[in-house]
Amino acid sequence: MSSKVIVLLLIVLSFRGGDTLLSGVENRKHIARLNDQDPLVGECISLTTDDNHSLQKIIRAIVNGEWHRVQLVLQLASESCTAEMRRGVYEALWIEWQQDKHIYNPLKILDFYKQLENESNVPKTLMEKIYQAFIARFAQLLSAPFHTDSRTSDFPQVTKLLSQLKESPQKYTRDIFETLFDDVLSLESSLSVAQRLGNFNASLEQLAMANLQFLNRSEILVNPSAHAVLLDNVCQLMKQPNFHHEVERFLLHEVYKLLPSKIYLLFIAQKVCLRKADNDKEYIYECSGSSNMCTNQRYEEQASLTVQHQISDVDNKTQFAFYNRYWNNHYLGIEDSIRGQPGVTKNVGGRVEIYWLNVVPVEKGVAIYDAATSSSVICGGDPAQWNQYYHYAYTRRAEDFDEHRKDCTWIIEDCSTLIEY
Known part of the structure; x- marks a missing residue:
């Protein structure tokens, strides 16, 4: 529809007083005739009006409940000669749009928002108003699980909405969660909300984001019980098999920072020593x-280790494996046949097969145990175990760790910048 044709429609409706609109049937016939007109290029609408109510009725007649006709209204706005007219058209369109049942569906609001994003002259204040309506409605629908005492209740609409949100920018999700927490905390305790997050049905990335955001709120800083629940929520997420694959890297780093500082490098560093x-x-x-x-002493190629990790099927704990290409892709491991022997055993070496270890934070560093039995701890530095210039590493019995903390405690260093062999 050309600008001149739209002007004709506006004038016709204005002559009718703005209060008596064409009937639905007449509207459809009239617009159908208008659609058959040839476009007139280069025309500019200079119509101005202070009567937003009349403008809203005009837009209602153009759209007539068929929202694919919004493009006609957007064309009307884009061809207006004055900023006042454009603003009036956009604002009247938003007012009219809110009269439709779409206003109850946040994803429909988002679609409308994205449609207006493609227009160059929509007032920023109006765009923000529409965006906030989307955020508020989405948060309102997500709040249902937080107002029930049941941890097993199913909320399929919430699950569906969150699933559809996964492809949207993270900013949308962050803003929704922030509004959600504002709303539910006005009625529920911080501890209750933290507990509900532990049973929230969402993607791993969304759950990580929600728990991290809630951890950073002032209400949590003064509530140790809620803080502990949120940390446990995050730990449970990390134990999910696909957590490290489904959560984007920046968010993973934020999660890993919650771990003891002595071991979080095992998750974020490309290489460690x-x-x-x-x-x-x-x-x-x-x-x-x-x-x-x-x-x-440290040599770059020899000392840098690539880290792998997995969740144990036995105790649901994270296990680590260390290998180095310089060692012909050998893994740091303990010889099984002599593991756990009394005293000291020189059984730490490179293995072809992957070898899993438990890394446990201790005072001044970490202790490294065999994951299979946790009966041996890797140690080094005892001159009695050296042979000339070979300063062998060795194992002690796990129960002897406290007695030999000095030679069985290790520091994890970030060696990501070391040269790859």
């Missing part, structure tokens, strides 16, 4: 000409 806690020049890597592990 394991250094003795009591000697800043002793790092663990394969001995020269041997598959045994030694502790020596």
Whole structure:
């Protein structure tokens, strides 16, 4: 429909007084005739009006409940000669749009918002108003699970909405959660909301985002019980098999920062080095000409380790494996046949097969145990275990750790910048 044709429609409706609109049937016939007109290029609408109510009725007649005709109204706005007219058309369109049942569906509001985003002259204040309507309605629908005492109740509409939101920018999700928390905290306790988040049915990324946002709110900073529940929620998320694949990297880093500082590098660093806690020049890597592990001064290729991790099926804890291409892709491991022998055993070496270890935060660093039995802890630095220049690493019994903390405590360093061999 050309601008001149739209002007004709506006004039016709204006002559009718603005209060008596054409009937639905007449509207459809009239617009059908208008649609058959040839477009007139280069025309400019200069109509001005202070009567937004009349303008709203005019737009209602153009659309007539068929919202695919919104494009005609947008054309009317874009061809208006004055900013006042454009603003009036857009605002009247939004007022009219709210009369439709679409206003109850946040995704329909979002569609309308995106449609207006493609227009260059929509007032920013109006765009913000529509965006906030989308956020508020979405948050309102998501609030239902937080107002029930049941942790097993199913809310299929909430699940469906969150699933449809996954493809939208993260900003939308963050703003929705922030409004959601504002709303539910006016009626529910921080602890109750934290507990409900533990049973919220959403994607792993959305759940990570929600728990992180809630952790940063002032209400949580003064509520240790709610804080503990949220940390447990995050720990449970991390144990999900696909967590590290489904959550984007920046968000993963934020989650890992909640871990003890001594081990979070195992999740975010591309490479790490394991250094003795009591000697800043002793790092663990394969001995020269041997598959045994030694502790020596750091050499870039030898000392840098790539980390893998998995969730144990037995105890649901995170296990780690360390390998280095310089060692012919050998993994840091313990020889099973002599593991757990009394005293000290020189059984730490490079293995072809992947070998899983438990890394446990301790005072001044971490302790590294075999994951299969947790009966042996990796140690180094005892001169009695050295053979000339081979400073062998070794294991002690796990129960002897406290007695030998000095040689069985390690520091994890970020070695991501080291040269790849």
